[in-house]
Amino acid sequence: MIRLENVSYTYMSGGPFEKKALDDVSLHINEGEFIGVIGHTGSGKSTMIQLLNGLLKPESGKVIIDGTDLSEKGVNIRDIRFKVGLCMQYPEYQLFEETVLKDICFGPLNMGLFQKEAEERAKFAANMTGLPEELLDKSPFDLSGGQKRRAAIAGILAMEPKVLILDEPTAGLDPAGRDEILFKIRDMHKRMKLTVLLVSHSMEDVAKLADRILVLNSGRVEMFGTPSEVFAQSARLREIGLNVPQITMVADRLRAAGADIPEGIYTVGDCYRILLPMLKR
Ligand SMILES: Nc1ncnc2c1ncn2[C@@H]1O[C@H](COP(=O)(O)OP(=O)(O)O)[C@@H](O)[C@H]1O
Ligand SMILES: [Mg+2]
Structure with a gap:
């Protein structure tokens, strides 16, 4: 579904404030995967995802979405934006219509759908995100923080x-x-068979949800593997300024104290299954 081949990106290239944000990134993401993207602030997460829907163009390398190389002539970036829905950080600042319904309909109408179909999709999307239908006629500014977030996500899902x-x-x-939002995202992934990329600071959240975790560090791919593979490298994660899930920390400390506990423990359930027989002994 997503392929990056040797992708680099530099902001303000050639100027005194030149900043290389992505450096030779190559990776594949399969259809239907749930990918957690983590990395320290400034590691290139936001830059990478903006390359995936054509908001930014790579300085070198290829971005291939669902078989389409975005750099090829004749590729309609608009279509790519509809295919790759991007919910930016603090999306509530992008809500601007008179009502929540109109806001959620904005994308579908922009795609050329008729009002009726756009509204049907908006209602479905609102429901998927857990936004109560009675809020649809309110002003987006009357919503709580979490509700605004849902409205913004619904606008993309629609x-x-x-x-x-x-x-x-x-x-x-x-x-x-x-x-609640994370639970809904998991739900959408399952029910709508979406490929999901979740950028997060929180190891706990990513550990709970992701099939694979992409760790970025200074614009490079540091690790890309299953949660168990990634959390097995907890010392390296700490070195690059990242936390590990609390239960991984517990397992690491028990191991350091001499207990026979494997690397890569990241759920309470796994730890429990390993500890229980040891305690019985
Ligand atoms: N618009 C921009 N102009 C200049 N530098 C930028 C811009 N956006 C991001 N950067 C720089 O690029 C690097 C990667 O940033 P970003 O992709 O936003 O990382 P993250 O999302 O992981 O925090 C950082 O060093 C950041 O300061
Ligand atoms: Mg960011």
Whole structure:
């Protein structure tokens, strides 16, 4: 579904403030995968995802989406934007219509759908994100933080993308709001068979949801593997300024204290299954 081949990107190239944000990134993501993208601030996460829907163009290398090389002549970037839905960080700043419904319909109408179909899709999308229908006639500015986030995500879902990319969708929400949104994202991934890229600061969230985790460090791919493979390298993760899930930390400390616990533990369930027989002994 997504292929990056030796992709590099530099901001303000040639100027005194030149900044290489991505450096020779190559990776494949399969259709239907749930990918967690993590990395320290400034590691290139937002840059990478903007390359995936054509908002940014690579300085070198190829971005291939669903078989289409975005750099080829005649490729309609508009179509790519509909296929790869990108929910930017703090999307609530992009809500601007009089009502929530109109806001969610904006994308589908922009795609050329008729009002009725756009509204049907908007209602379905609102439902998927857990936004109550009675809020659809309100002004987006009357919504709570979590509701605004849902409205923004619904606006993207209503375009029926194949890939849904979310840049820190839970940033700034309280823990309850955060869990609800993550739960809904998991739901959408399953029910709509979406390929999902979730950019997150939180190892706990990513560990719970992702099939594979992409770790970026200074614009390069540091690791790309299953949660267990990635969290087995907890020392390296800490070196590059990232946390590991709390349960991985517990397992690491028990191992350091002499307990026979394998690397790559990241769920409470796994730790429990390993500890229980040891405790019985
Ligand atoms: N518009 C921009 N102009 C100049 N430099 C930028 C711009 N956006 C990002 N950068 C720089 O590029 C690097 C990668 O940034 P970004 O992709 O936003 O990382 P992340 O999302 O992981 O925090 C950082 O060093 C950042 O300062
Ligand atoms: Mg970012």
